[in-house]
Amino acid sequence: MDKINKGGRPKKEPSSTRSLRLPIRIWNKAYKVSKDFRSVNEYFLSLVETDLIKKKELKQSERRT
Numbered sequence: 606m607d608k609i610n611k612g613g614r615p616k617k618e619p620s621s622t623r624s625l626r627l628p629i630r631i632w633n634k635a636y637k638v639s640k641d642f643r644s645v646n647e648y649f650l651s652l653v654e655t656d657l658i659k660k661k662e663l664k665q666s667e668r669r670t
Contacts, residue, residue, distance in 0.1 A: 618669070625649075 627635070639648035650669065657663035 635648060636645055639645045642648040642651065654663060654668050658665055658668065
């Protein structure tokens with residue numbers, strides 16, 4: 606079983622907590638289109654992974670989502 610972190614969720618892989626400043630108009634648009642994902646964070650993660658795969662920095666098999 607995966608280790609449980611303090612938030613009570615299983616820890617799948619190490620992560621880095623960072624903040625991202627976005628204009629409200631961009632955040633609202635991202636929030637609307639992220640409804641198919643669990644969270645806005647999952648949506649941004651999928652965007653970054655897709656871009657890294659296109660640039661051949663990440664393999665499709667390494668994709669988390």
